[in-house]
Amino acid sequence: MKKIVIVGGGAGGLALATQLGKKLGRTGKAEITLVDKNSNHLWKPLLHEIATGALNDELDYVDYLVQAKKNHFTFKQGFLTDINREHKKITLNEVCDSQQQTIFPQTDLEYDILVMAIGSTSNDFGTPGVKENCIFLDDQGSAKKFRKSILSTFLRISSRLDKKDKLNISIVGAGATGVEMTTELFNMVDVLGDYGYKHLSSSLLNITLIEATNRILPALPENTSKNIQLKLEKLGAKVLTNTKIVKADENHFYPEGQDPIPADIMLWTAGVKAPDFLKDIGGLETNRVNQLVVTPTLQTTRDQTIFAIGDCASCAKREGGFTPATAQAAHQMASICYRNIVALVNNKSLKSFKYNDKGTIISLGHTAQGVVTTIGKHQMSVKGCLAFFIYKMLYRLHQVSIYGTFKTLRLIRANKVYSSVRPKVNME
Numbered sequence: 001m002k003k004i005v006i007v008g009g010g011a012g013g014l015a016l017a018t019q020l021g022k023k024l025g026r027t028g029k030a031e032i033t034l035v036d037k038n039s040n041h042l043w044k045p046l047l048h049e050i051a052t053g054a055l056n057d058e059l060d061y062v063d064y065l066v067q068a069k070k071n072h073f074t075f076k077q078g079f080l081t082d083i084n085r086e087h088k089k090i091t092l093n094e095v096c097d098s099q100q101q102t103i104f105p106q107t108d109l110e111y112d113i114l115v116m117a118i119g120s121t122s123n124d125f126g127t128p129g130v131k132e133n134c135i136f137l138d139d140q141g142s143a144k145k146f147r148k149s150i151l152s153t154f155l156r157i158s159s160r161l162d163k164k165d166k167l168n169i170s171i172v173g174a175g176a177t178g179v180e181m182t183t184e185l186f187n188m189v190d191v192l193g194d195y196g197y198k199h200l201s202s203s204l205l206n207i208t209l210i211e212a213t214n215r216i217l218p219a220l221p222e223n224t225s226k227n228i229q230l231k232l233e234k235l236g237a238k239v240l241t242n243t244k245i246v247k248a249d250e251n252h253f254y255p256e257g258q259d260p261i262p263a264d265i266m267l268w269t270a271g272v273k274a275p276d277f278l279k280d281i282g283g284l285e286t287n288r289v290n291q292l293v294v295t296p297t298l299q300t301t302r303d304q305t306i307f308a309i310g311d312c313a314s315c316a317k318r319e320g321g322f323t324p325a326t327a328q329a330a331h332q333m334a335s336i337c338y339r340n341i342v343a344l345v346n347n348k349s350l351k352s353f354k355y356n357d358k359g360t361i362i363s364l365g366h367t368a369q370g371v372v373t374t375i376g377k378h379q380m381s382v383k384g385c386l387a388f389f390i391y392k393m394l395y396r397l398h399q400v401s402i403y404g405t406f407k408t409l410r411l412i413r414a415n416k417v418y419s420s421v422r423p424k425v426n427m428e
C-alpha cells in the first residue's frame with residue numbers, strides 16, 4: 001500500500017488530506033498521514049480577527065485527530081526539519097508541551113509520495129531591529145499574544161494606570177493584512193468604549209500604515225486602492241506611501257531619508273517567505289524566498305515523488321509571473337494535487353495546474369471592498385454587503401472542503417447563535 005505523507009494541515013494541506021482520505025484511505029488503496037506542528041487548525045486569514053478579538057474562535061478550530069478519524073487518514077503531530085530523499089523519509093522534531101516537557105520524541109516517517117504544504121512566515125527582508133521589536137501575525141500563538149497585550153494596554157488606559165491620550169500603533173506593509181488590521185483595531189477600541197470602558201474610543205488611536213510602494217493594496221486596481229485609502233483616513237489612520245523602512249528599534253520605525261516614526265506598538269505585515277529551513281532542503285530546488293520550485297503538475301523539479309502546494313510552492317503561471325501566496329491559490333492547488341496523486345496511484349497521466357484568479361476582497365470591519373473576476377475574465381468592483389458576503393464565502397468554501405455542506409451550514413447557524421450572546425470583542 002502506498003504511503004502518502006502531507007506535511008502542513010493549513011488552507012491547502014487539510015483539504016488535501018481530507019479528500020485523499022475519503023478517496024484512497026477509505027478504500028485501503030493508500031495510507032494517508034497528515035503531519036502538523038500544531039494539534040489543531042485555524043484558517044490563517046482569520047488571524048487578524050483573532051488578534052483583535054473580533055472572532056468567536058472556539059467554533060473555528062478544527063481538531064486534526066477528529067478530522068483524521070472521520071476521514072480515513074492518520075494525524076501525527078511533529079515539526080518537520082529534514083527530508084531524506086535517498087531513503088524516502090522525513091524527520092520530525094520532538095514536540096514539547098507548554099512546560100517544555102517532551103510529549104512526542106523525535107521520529108522519522110517513511111513516504112512513497114510526500115506533499116509539502118507548510119505555508120509561509122513573515123519576511124523582514126533582513127531589516128535591522130525588525131525581528132527583535134515587531135509583532136508578526138504568523139500563527140495562532142502570535143495573534144493571541146497580540147490580542148492579550150493590546151487588550152491590557154487598552155484596559156490600563158481606561159483605568160488611567162496608563163495616562164496616554166494617544167496610542168501610537170505603526171503597521172508596516174499595506175497589503176490585505178495591514179489594511180484589515182487597521183480597520184479591526186478601530187473597531188475593537190470603539191466596541192470597548194461602547195461597553196462602558198472609559199477613555200476608549202477611536203480618537204485614542206494614532207495608527208500609521210506604512211507602505212514602500214506608491215499605493216496601498218498593490219494587488220487591487222488603482223481606484224479601489226484609492227477608495228480604501230480614503231476610508232482608512234476617514235477612520236483616522238495616517239497612510240504613508242513611498243516610505244521604505246530601513247531600521248527599527250524599541251519604539252521607532254526609521255524610514256529612508258525621513259524622520260523616525262514613533263510607535264508604542266509595532267506590527268510588521270510586509271510580505272512573506274517560506275520558512276528558512278526549507279532552503280535547499282533534501283537537495284530540492286528552492287527560490288530566493290525559500291519556496292520549493294514546482295513543475296505545472298505541482299511536483300518539485302528534482303523529485304517527482306514530492307509535491308508542494310500553497311505558500312511554500314513557487315509555481316510559474318503560463319501567462320508569466322507566479323501563483324500568488326493566497327488561501328485561494330492554496331485551495332486550488334490542493335484540488336489539482338489531489339487529482340494528480342490519485343492519477344499517480346492509478347498510473348494515469350497528471351494534469352497541469354492553472355491558477356484561476358477569482359478576485360481579491362478586503363474586509364473593512366463590518367463591510368468589505370474589492371474586485372471579483374467575471375465570466376469574461378474582466379474584473380468587477382464590488383463593495384458593501386455583496387463584497388462582505390463574497391469575502392465570507394472564501395472561508396465557507398474552506399469549511400465545506402473540510403466538513404461538507406451540511407455540517408458547514410449547521411456551523412454557520414451555531415456561530416450566529418453564539419455570536420448573539422458573546423461579547424463583540426473576545427476579552428480573554
Ligand SMILES: Cc1cc2nc3c(=O)[nH]c(=O)nc-3n(C[C@H](O)[C@H](O)[C@H](O)COP(=O)(O)OP(=O)(O)OC[C@H]3O[C@@H](n4cnc5c(N)ncnc54)[C@H](O)[C@@H]3O)c2cc1C
Binds near residue numbers: 041137138310326
Ligand atoms: C492575517 C492574514 C490574512 C490573510 N487574508 C487572506 C485573504 O483574505 N484571502 C486569501 O486568499 N489569503 C489570505 N491570507 C493568506 C493565506 O492565509 C495563506 O496564503 C494560506 O493560508 C496559505 O495556505 P497554506 O496551506 O500554504 O499554508 P497555511 O495555511 O499557512 O498552513 C501551513 C500549515 O503548516 C504547518 N507547519 C508549518 N511549518 C511546519 C513544520 N515545519 N512542520 C509541520 N507543520 C508545519 C502550520 O502549522 C500550518 O498548519 C492571509 C494571511 C494572513 C496572515
